[in-house]
Amino acid sequence: VESAERRFAILGTAGHIDHGKTALVHLLTGTDTDRLKEEKARGISIDLGFAHLDLPGGISCGVVDVPGHERFVKNMLAGACGVDAMLLVIAADEGVMPQTREHLDILDLLGVKRGVVALTKIDMVEEEWLELVTESVKEYLDARGFGDFPVVPVSSKTGEGRDAVLAALAGALAELEERPSARAVRLPVDRAFVVEGFGTVVTGTLWQGTIRPGDRLVVEPGGVETRVRNVEVHGEHMAEARAGQRTAVALAGIPRDAVPRGTWLLGPDTLHPASMIDVRLRVLRDAPKELRHRQRVRFHLGASEILGRVVLLEGERIRPGGEGLAQIRLEEPAVADRGDRFVLRSYSPARAIAGGTVILPDAPKRRRGHGRALEEIRLEESGSAEDRFLAALGEMPHGGSAAEVGRHAGLAPAEASEAEARVVKAGTAVRLPDGNLVTREQLESLSRKAGEVLQELQHTNPLRWGTSRGELKSRLGAKLPAALFDHLTAALVTDGRVSQRGDVLRWGGEDMVLSPELQARVDRVARELEAGGVTPPTAKELQTRLGFNVLEALEHLTFRGDAVKVTPELFLSLDSVDRIVGWLERFFQNHRELSMADLREALGMSRKYSVPVLEHLDRQGWTRRAGDVRVAGRRLEGVSRS
Ligand SMILES: Nc1nc2c(ncn2[C@@H]2O[C@H](COP(=O)(O)OP(=O)(O)OP(=O)(O)O)[C@@H](O)[C@H]2O)c(=O)[nH]1
Ligand SMILES: [Mg+2]
Numbered sequence: 001v002e003s004a005e006r007r008f009a010i011l012g013t014a015g016h017i018d019h020g021k022t023a024l025v026h027l028l029t030g031t032d033t034d035r036l037k038e039e040k041a042r043g044i045s046i047d048l049g050f051a052h053l054d055l056p057g058g059i060s061c062g063v064v065d066v067p068g069h070e071r072f073v074k075n076m077l078a079g080a081c082g083v084d085a086m087l088l089v090i091a092a093d094e095g096v097m098p099q100t101r102e103h104l105d106i107l108d109l110l111g112v113k114r115g116v117v118a119l120t121k122i123d124m125v126e127e128e129w130l131e132l133v134t135e136s137v138k139e140y141l142d143a144r145g146f147g148d149f150p151v152v153p154v155s156s157k158t159g160e161g162r163d164a165v166l167a168a169l170a171g172a173l174a175e176l177e178e179r180p181s182a183r184a185v186r187l188p189v190d191r192a193f194v195v196e197g198f199g200t201v202v203t204g205t206l207w208q209g210t211i212r213p214g215d216r217l218v219v220e221p222g223g224v225e226t227r228v229r230n231v232e233v234h235g236e237h238m239a240e241a242r243a244g245q246r247t248a249v250a251l252a253g254i255p256r257d258a259v260p261r262g263t264w265l266l267g268p269d270t271l272h273p274a275s276m277i278d279v280r281l282r283v284l285r286d287a288p289k290e291l292r293h294r295q296r297v298r299f300h301l302g303a304s305e306i307l308g309r310v311v312l313l314e315g316e317r318i319r320p321g322g323e324g325l326a327q328i329r330l331e332e333p334a335v336a337d338r339g340d341r342f343v344l345r346s347y348s349p350a351r352a353i354a355g356g357t358v359i360l361p362d363a364p365k366r367r368r369g370h371g372r373a374l375e376e377i378r379l380e381e382s383g384s385a386e387d388r389f390l391a392a393l394g395e396m397p398h399g400g401s402a403a404e405v406g407r408h409a410g411l412a413p414a415e416a417s418e419a420e421a422r423v424v425k426a427g428t429a430v431r432l433p434d435g436n437l438v439t440r441e442q443l444e445s446l447s448r449k450a451g452e453v454l455q456e457l458q459h460t461n462p463l464r465w466g467t468s469r470g471e472l473k474s475r476l477g478a479k480l481p482a483a484l485f486d487h488l489t490a491a492l493v494t495d496g497r498v499s500q501r502g503d504v505l506r507w508g509g510e511d512m513v514l515s516p517e518l519q520a521r522v523d524r525v526a527r528e529l530e531a532g533g534v535t536p537p538t539a540k541e542l543q544t545r546l547g548f549n550v551l552e553a554l555e556h557l558t559f560r561g562d563a564v565k566v567t568p569e570l571f572l573s574l575d576s577v578d579r580i581v582g583w584l585e586r587f588f589q590n591h592r593e594l595s596m597a598d599l600r601e602a603l604g605m606s607r608k609y610s611v612p613v614l615e616h617l618d619r620q621g622w623t624r625r626a627g628d629v630r631v632a633g634r635r636l637e638g639v640s641r642s
Contacts, residue, residue, distance in 0.1 A: 008060045008245050009173045010205050011053065012083035012112075014076070014103035017044060017068035019091035020120035023156035025065045028166065029053045033065040044069055048079040048190060050203070050246065052234040055170040062205065062234065062246030063087075068099050073106075073350065077343060078190050078261060078303035080106055082205040084244070085114035085172050087165075091121045092153070095133050096140050102352050104144060105284050109355025110341045114176075115149050116168040117141065123155040179243035183412060184267030185209030185217060186337070187247065188302030192259045198230060198250040202259050204303065206247045209267060212240045217251075218266050219259050220335045221273040227252040262304030264335045272407060273333030274362035278325070278377050279342070281310070281356040285321040291344075291354055292317050293368070298345040299328055301358075307331045310344070313366060313374055318354070325359075325377050327366045336361035338410030361410050364395060385411055389419035390428055390439060398481055399438035434483035446488050449476060451497065454507035463518060463552040465559030466499070466506030504559060521546075525553040529563060529573040534580060535609050538569045566616045570609070580613065581622055588636055593629040 013021040022034050022045050033049020034040060045067035053061040064083060066076040080086075086107050090100055107115075117137065122130055134151055141147055150168045154161030186207045195201050211217075215228045230250035231238045241247040249265065264271070283291045293312040298305050308330035318324050336342070340358040345351055359381045366373045379391055392409035393399065400408075406416025420437065423429040429437050453475045457467045473485050489505060492498035499510045506512070514522065524546060529536045542550040554571045557563035563571045572580075583602060587594060599610050614630065617623040623630040 007058060008062070008242075009084040009176055010062045010064065010082065010244065010246060011085050011087055011169065011173070012064045012080050012107070013066050013087045013089055014080070014100075014107060015068055015089035016091070016094070016097035016099040016103075017070070019068060019089045019094065019097070019100070020118075020156055021045070021068060021087075021089045022049065022065055024087070024089055024118055024120055024154065024165070025049070025051050025063055027154075027156045027159060027162055029063060031063075033063075046072055047075050053169075055173065056166055057170045057174070059170060059173050059176075060234070061169075061173070064205075064246075066103075068103075070099060070102075073099070073102060073345070073352065074298075074300075074305055076103060077106060077300045077305070077345075078188075080112075081110060081300065081302050081341070081343075082188065082207055083107075083110075083112060084176055085116070085169070086112055087169065088115055088117045088149070089120055090117060090137055092119050092125045092130055092133050093121055095136060101286070104146070105286075106343055106352050106355075108144070108146075109282065109284070109343050109352070114172045115146070116165065116172050117149050117151045118161075118165055119151055119153045120156060122153045122160065123157050179206075180208045181210045181243040183208040183243075184270040185211055185215070185265060186267070186271070187211070187249070187265040188304070189219075189259050189263045189265060190261055190303040192256050192261070194256050195250065199252065200254050200256045200259060201248055201250045202265065203246065203248045204265070206241050206243050206245050207302075208243045210240050210242055211247060211249060211265075216268055218268050219254065220264050220266055220271065221333050222258060222263065224254060224258050225268070226254045262302070262306075264302060266335070269403070270413070271335050271337055272362065273335050275308075275330045275333045276363045276365055277328045277330070277334065277336050277358055278360035278363040278366065278380065279328055279356045279358055280323065280381065281318060281326045281344070281354050282323040283318045283320055283354040284352065287320040287353045288351070289353075290317040290319045296347040297328075297353075298347060298350060299330060299334065299342060300345065301334055301336055301340055301342040304334060306334050307347070311366060311368065313368060313370075313377070323356075325374060326356075327363060329365075358410075360408075362408055380410070385409075385415050385419045386422050386426075389416065390423055393423075393429060393437055394439050394441065397442075398477075398479065398484060399432070399436045399442065401436055405437065430487070432481075432483040432487050434481070436481065436483065438484060443488065443491070446476065446484075447492060447497075450488060450492060451507060454498065454505060458507055461552065462514070463522065463556035465501065465512060465556065466504040469503050469505060472505060501559070521548055521550075522553045522556055525550055526557055526562060526573070529557070529571060530575060532573075532576075534572065534576045534603050534613075535605055536570075536572060536576070539571065540569065564616075567612045570612055572613075580617070584617070584622055584632075585636060588632040593626070593631060594623065595629050 015021050026032050029051040031051035033051055034045055039046050049065035051063040053063050055061055064079040066079045137151055141149055152164045152168050154165050187204045189202045189204050191203045193201055211231050213228050213230055218225055228249055229252045231241045232248040233241050233245045293316050294309050296309055299308050308328050311327040313326055314324040336358045338358055343352055343355040346353050359377055380388055388409040393405045402416050402420040424431050429439050431437055454467055493500045499506045528542055558565050562574050564577045565571055596610050618625055621633045621635040624633040
């Protein structure tokens, strides 16, 4: 049984350059997180550093130490996304500085609500100064909405205040909610390296899910499949890593280049990369400028940074402190999920200016000033899983599988199948035999369109009984899936709007009433066919003889079942076909084989008739070709003498 209270957490440092983040992490954990040669040489942090901290009360912490330098905010962001709490470090001798503000802004945008402020380097300042600086720091925190963070004085040089910092951190991390270990794996990769004997190893905070050796995972973007060879948490081999733990995963059969920082390790078939993301944006109160429509930005999510533009959907600009709905159009796809927090930095100079929440991770292209798009996004933002499921399904012109719909709606697979069951039960969507879904509304609009097509064709071809299924399907769109088309036509026939004969569909009832003029033409053609017996005039001959469009009349007779189309040029009356079949029946009672000559002699047919007629009889199953001759076909089997 999972206890509600989590026993592990991720802590991220924050603060201006040189304020003592790395020194404090060293004091607390014994680990020097500046591991790069260049970091040692320059005395500053450049990239993320990692350490492990056991807090009083038993919480096991992964610590992410970030660089303070203005130029490395990009790296700070890669570590900050996904922390449970911040350790904001402010040097007592300097107080609040630009990256103190920027880092706090970023963590605020990312929704980090827990934290401790360490006032470092107290060994370097006088008591009076310390009081002053403590006051001004508290004022600043209050103004920024973080007034409840404890401010703890500490010296990493003397060690004074160490226990107070640990106690404050334990307090800040108490009663942390469980992260969803039961959901599909999601891990933003912040580091990838090769370990002799293990191959490629990636690290990151496991946002959700559980990773065990042997699991199959996918790297996105890229879609590369891989298998987990080995799992480590805080340097120890584990049978599993759980959501919320800093995790190192050894991956089988994958080069390091395939999993750079910014990629994601995902459960198979869960999230997919997409370039258009609907979001709610919030612009920082002390952003230097307003956010403009189509402004170029850096989009930070997880450990990734992607360039893109902001399409504002509710106005030309968002002023500092304001918010609004927008679409982010990225130059390369991102792997986002509904509800994810992200940060935007201006393109140049690169500075955190805004952030927000993902509403729809894989959105259609939105246009400005489109009321409907806004409505849809608002529904996505607030609607129930069912509403969102239906809205996403409605966006897919030919429907789709529950998994696809769920993905577009930003629902987890379990949520999607639950929503599917509900909408099918409610009748607002229909499940087709191939498993795909369509909304009732889509089905109705397709029915209307099918009706229009059928009526229009009947109107322009008054002698045709109806329209072939193939023609209707191609008129409705070549891409219409067969299962959807079959369901649609079956429903139309069942509710009586359409009649069906063989492969032909007719709008309305079976009976067709012809105008007297057309009826007269049809009768003339029928008489000519009957009079011609088994060697009637061809269509061309009839046309010359009668002087009107005889093909329409011939088709009409065929649809009615009074004539049979042998070739597009040759039609026989039904009586004539019956006569031929009757003759065949009698013939095969006494013969095994039928030659062309037999037919010619018995029925007086020239080659012009016997060849196409025999081919027609083959197709219909009355005869079957056997070398140069015919034998009884499947429909006459049992008639023939053995
Ligand atoms: N006297 C004194 N010096 C300190 C204290 N904390 C840090 N320092 C010194 O301040 C300098 C910078 O400390 P770091 O811990 O590297 O600062 P940082 O915040 O990690 O810097 P970046 O990672 O580059 O942003 C180092 O020379 C430390 O030895 C402290 O509490 N007292
Ligand atoms: Mg540092």
